[in-house]
Amino acid sequence: MILLPLVMAALAFALPSNRWRPWLLPVTSLAHGALVAWALAHPALLTQSSWLVLDPPGRLVLVLVSVLFCASAFYTVDYLRRRAEHPNSVFCVCFLTFLSMMTLVTWSHHLGLMWVAVEATTLVSAPLIYFDRTHNSIEATWKYLLVCSIGIALALMGSFFLAYASLHAGLDSSLTFENLLENAPALSRPWLYAAFVLSLVGYGTKMGLAPVHIWLPDAHSEAPSPVSALLSGALLNCAFLAILRIYHICIATGEGTFTSGPLIGIGLFSMAVAGLFMFCQRDFKRMLAYSSIEHMGILALGLGIGAPALFGTLLHILNSGLTKGVLFLSAGNIYHAYHSKSTDVVRGALRRVPLSGALFLTGFLAITGSPPFGPFISEFSILNAAFGASHYWAAGLFLFFLFLIFIGMGILVLKVVQGHPSEAVQSSSYRDGGLTCVPPLLLMALVLLLGLYIPAPLDTLIRDAVNFLEVTP
Amino acid sequence: MASVLNMLLVVVLALNLYLLGNSRLSATIRIVAAQGALIGVMPLLVHQQVGLAAFAVSVAAILLKGVLIPWMLMRALREAQIKREVEPLIGFLPSMILGALATAFALAFASHLPLAREHTSHLLVPASVATVLSGFILLTTRYKALSQVIGYLVLENGVFIFGLLLIEAMPLIVEMGVLLDLFVGIFVISIIVNHINRAFSLQNTPRFGEQKD
Numbered sequence: 001m002i003l004l005p006l007v008m009a010a011l012a013f014a015l016p017s018n019r020w021r022p023w024l025l026p027v028t029s030l031a032h033g034a035l036v037a038w039a040l041a042h043p044a045l046l047t048q049s050s051w052l053v054l055d056p057p058g059r060l061v062l063v064l065v066s067v068l069f070c071a072s073a074f075y076t077v078d079y080l081r082r083r084a085e086h087p088n089s090v091f092c093v094c095f096l097t098f099l100s101m102m103t104l105v106t107w108s109h110h111l112g113l114m115w116v117a118v119e120a121t122t123l124v125s126a127p128l129i130y131f132d133r134t135h136n137s138i139e140a141t142w143k144y145l146l147v148c149s150i151g152i153a154l155a156l157m158g159s160f161f162l163a164y165a166s167l168h169a170g171l172d173s174s175l176t177f178e179n180l181l182e183n184a185p186a187l188s189r190p191w192l193y194a195a196f197v198l199s200l201v202g203y204g205t206k207m208g209l210a211p212v213h214i215w216l217p218d219a220h221s222e223a224p225s226p227v228s229a230l231l232s233g234a235l236l237n238c239a240f241l242a243i244l245r246i247y248h249i250c251i252a253t254g255e256g257t258f259t260s261g262p263l264i265g266i267g268l269f270s271m272a273v274a275g276l277f278m279f280c281q282r283d284f285k286r287m288l289a290y291s292s293i294e295h296m297g298i299l300a301l302g303l304g305i306g307a308p309a310l311f312g313t314l315l316h317i318l319n320s321g322l323t324k325g326v327l328f329l330s331a332g333n334i335y336h337a338y339h340s341k342s343t344d345v346v347r348g349a350l351r352r353v354p355l356s357g358a359l360f361l362t363g364f365l366a367i368t369g370s371p372p373f374g375p376f377i378s379e380f381s382i383l384n385a386a387f388g389a390s391h392y393w394a395a396g397l398f399l400f401f402l403f404l405i406f407i408g409m410g411i412l413v414l415k416v417v418q419g420h421p422s423e424a425v426q427s428s429s430y431r432d433g434g435l436t437c438v439p440p441l442l443l444m445a446l447v448l449l450l451g452l453y454i455p456a457p458l459d460t461l462i463r464d465a466v467n468f469l470e471v472t473p
Numbered sequence: 474m475a476s477v478l479n480m481l482l483v484v485v486l487a488l489n490l491y492l493l494g495n496s497r498l499s500a501t502i503r504i505v506a507a508q509g510a511l512i513g514v515m516p517l518l519v520h521q522q523v524g525l526a527a528f529a530v531s532v533a534a535i536l537l538k539g540v541l542i543p544w545m546l547m548r549a550l551r552e553a554q555i556k557r558e559v560e561p562l563i564g565f566l567p568s569m570i571l572g573a574l575a576t577a578f579a580l581a582f583a584s585h586l587p588l589a590r591e592h593t594s595h596l597l598v599p600a601s602v603a604t605v606l607s608g609f610i611l612l613t614t615r616y617k618a619l620s621q622v623i624g625y626l627v628l629e630n631g632v633f634i635f636g637l638l639l640i641e642a643m644p645l646i647v648e649m650g651v652l653l654d655l656f657v658g659i660f661v662i663s664i665i666v667n668h669i670n671r672a673f674s675l676q677n678t679p680r681f682g683e684q685k686d
Binding site for chain 1: 586587588589605612618621622625628629631632635636638639642643644647648650651653654657658661662665668669
């Protein structure tokens with residue numbers, strides 16, 4: 001599953017035709033999806049080696065990665081056809097390697113290996129952001145590379161601290177998560193605390209949590225839309241998975257309550273920052289980027305609240321990831337119809353590109369937590385847990401920020417979809433097509449489905465993950 | 474062994490300060506190269522008997538940190554035709570003083586951390602924390618893209634020093650993965666530096682400012 005995209009990447013590198021090369025992406029994505037489905041159906045295969053183990057939370061994220069990649073891959077074919085003047089070999093190779101590395105993150109069950117995989121995702125996605133070769137995209141790539149690399153270096157320090165915590169306790173640990181979890185109660189506490197804080201800041205940088213999110217709005221708004229969809233929907237959740245694993249170790253020590261304060265604080269702060277910046281936004285892809293920060297904040301908050309909110313949090317990984325896919329892909333269509341990201345130019349998307357406009361509007365309703373869509377269920381369940389665990393302040397602020405973000409985002413989205421398009425843009429050649437509209441449409445249908453009814457296999461998957469995370473020795 | 478190691482660590486700390494106070498880009502690249510090579514020797518000194526893993530890590534680190542990465546940076550510097558001064562945000566003396574304060578803080582901080590018995594005689598932990606902090610000072614106070622890369626390298630060196638404590642616990646393949654990631658990272662960065670240069674004709678990150686908030 002990890003090797004397949006790499007092999008395809010090599011093939012993409014070798015294939016000379018600029019026109020046929022992009023078709024490798026959907027082919028790989030379907031094969032990858034089939035492999036994931038097959039692996040999930042045969043649980044015995046998942047735990048064979050000690051370094052690569054697909055634990056339940058990993059499975060959840062892997063499913064998300066695979067579905068989103070599939071949608072973006074089909075979309076990318078059309079995207080690259082429209083940008084035929086650019087050579088796309090580097091793009092295709094990096095896109096496939098990106099899939100491989102994200103899969104490796106979900107599989108890796110070794111502290112060091114996970115770090116290597118997360119850092120590798122940064123490196124291979126940097127050329128993807130830089131696809132447009134404009135000033136802004138260089139700036140975005142530079143910020144992305146430098147800020148994420150620094151963040152990840154801190155996470156490495158955190159991993160080393162965690163390793164030292166077990167070394168100090170005199171354990172001959174192999175640094176696989178299984179070993180660390182078993183030995184968790186014996187870990188040296190000061191080192192563990194320091195490791196948790198460093199990892200939170202480090203992987204939090206990659207995940208886009210508030211004080212260290214500065215790379216995210218630029219990267220998400222400058223990258224090509226299918227890449228933004230993957231960055232926002234899949235990559236951020238992979239980083240969250242890394243935090244989830246460190247959190248799991250802290251919980252397994254039996255006195256994991258120290259994690260809740262920082263997580264709730266950083267989560268609410270992310271939501272506040274996202275809410276405030278959304279109000280003065282004119283660029284609709286940037287707005288979506290701030291919305292990603294908000295949702296990462298919600299995930300951190302849910303994790304901070306702890307056990308009762310875990311189900312909602314894990315469900316929210318899936319919901320927010322899929323909805324983000326819809327939003328970025330339809331935003332990409334709108335961008336192609338107008339050749340602009342500014343709301344000064346983009347008006348009347350519902351008339352100009354009816355299907356994409358409608359998808360964008362529905363995506364907005366879903367992501368801000370309106371019923372009957374998936375995010376409503378997961379946000380409601382997190383809120384419920386917050387009240388249940390008597391975090392009244394956090395819950396109140398959570399509601400307030402959701403409201404603030406609904407208004408801020410609403411103003412901008414309505415500007416984009418309503419009104420009449422100006423004369424000048426009518427002439428642009430883009431029309432809604434099959435390859436660009438069907439993937440977000442299917443994702444939207446999934447989000448709606450998750451809001452109405454959670455299929456039984458998924459329900460067991462999430463419950464497995466919750467049980468897995470709750471285990472205390 | 475411990476005394477040789479401590480001496481080298483003191484040299485590393487001195488190089489941090491020298492780096493903070495140096496005004497020429499090419500000189501700072503050389504200093505980072507020297508620091509990287511010194512750190513590369515250390516895996517051989519940490520433990521009494523040198524294992525194969527320690528030897529491999531040492532060779533790889535010396536090659537990468539001491540030779541290959543500085544060479545790439547030098548090439549980027551030459552091709553980009555950057556003005557050779559560093560252009561700090563705050564003066565050289567204040568940043569050196571900050572660095573000294575950071576070192577003192579690291580020493581005080583490390584003495585509060587519980588260490589395993591065989592590690593108490595080393596300066597490894599304070600040196601690592603001080604180097605990481607110096608990296609941060611470099612990153613936050615320098616304008617030029619290349620100087621920021623150097624800050625990042627110093628930061629990585631600090632993390633690497635801490636990793637020495639774990640050289641037996643960390644499997645070889647992970648250490649190699651870490652070094653490889655660093656190398657590819659710098660490789661991509663030096664390509665981007667060239668592109669930045671072509672696009673902006675001057676190499677200042679604050680020239681970036683088109684994207685607010």
